[in-house]
Amino acid sequence: MNFDLQWLLLGLPIAFALGWLGSRLDLRQWKREQHDSPKAYFKGLNLLLNEQQDKAIDAFIEAVQHDPDTSDLHFALGNLFRRRGEYERAVRVHQHLVSRADLPKAERDRAQHALAQDFMKAGLFDRAEEAYQALEGTAFATEAQLALLTLHERSRDWRAAVEVAQKLERSGTASFASHIAHYWCELAQEADARKQSAEADDALRHAREAAPLSARPIVLAGQRAHARGDHAQALALWGELLAAHTTAFNLVSRDYAASALACGEQAAALERLQGLYRRAPTMDLLAAIATLDPAPAAQRARVLSHLQEQPTLSAAQELLRQMTTEGFALDANEAQSLRTAVGRAAKPLxxxxxxxxxxxxxxxxxxxxxxxxxxxxxxxxxxxx
Known part of the structure; x- marks a missing residue:
């Protein structure tokens, strides 16, 4: 079969021209798509800045359709859905990103973090926990651990909260000693509710070890000793509380007075409470003092003095209670103090x-x-x- 070289010479320029024409058409289409994509993206940003979120969503959807491979557009769209409360649509966008095999690991981790936030905002705590746990060892690990800590607190999963807080401490994020002590105290109260005293003791021991100077473990330990009738131990614990946390002592001042009466240490306890009251007067301390010194005349004088210096409704209520139960009439000084307290409390209303x-x-x-x-x-x- 003879081959005509003239046809070859004629066909080569034609093939080259067709190839050049096809490449130009593809290049123009690519340039048009690239031009349309950022145009839609910036349009969405402009609408977002103008608080037109519905139109911004439409613009971002248009941008994603023009350039479906750009992850930044997907992130912008997904985060906007979350802000709008459209969590199901946000989840779909971020799940699509997580499932993309061509996405770099850093971007996939970012999408996993956004997905976890979607689940958290939607109230799907089980799925949020799984999503945050999947971020272990990534650049979002610390943020994920902090979110898990909040999640465990909301679900009252105190043991899991202890583990996460300890992990955060080991990573050098911050000190969580006070948080850990509170978690162990919650566990101790749960154990007490189940009548498991040994487990409660163990939880309180952990709480004291986690934060030796924290007020709550001492308060709780003293209350438990008081409840089981070990008043000497309760007084010792509350004396420790008084030395470390003077203001927190108000929480147990009445129980302290009752334990002092039970142990025969009324005089020493009264002197201590009176000294504390002079430094920082409160109605709780006044009630504890009344437990140790119940003489009606002395109580009335203390309440009137408190009402004159601290015109609060609680003091006014106590004076009225004494007047009702003991049947005495208010003198002019007491009536004026009462009016002052009521007027002060009523003014903000x-x-x-x-x-x-x-x-x-x-x-x-x-x-x-x-x-x-x-x-x-x-x-x-x-x-x-």
């Missing part, structure tokens, strides 16, 4: 509050000075609402 912005004022305004809204003040004071 004698205001008008704007329904639009919450701005409070003593006088009624037709136009709110805070947000400039008209007729936004209800014509009743706070105490009347």
């Amino acid at each position: 004698q205001r008008y509050r704007c329904a639009a912005c919450g701005f409070e004022a003593q006088h009624y305004f037709w136009q709110c000075p805070g947000c400039l809204s008209w007729d936004s003040y209800p014509p009743q004071r706070l105490e009347d609402l």
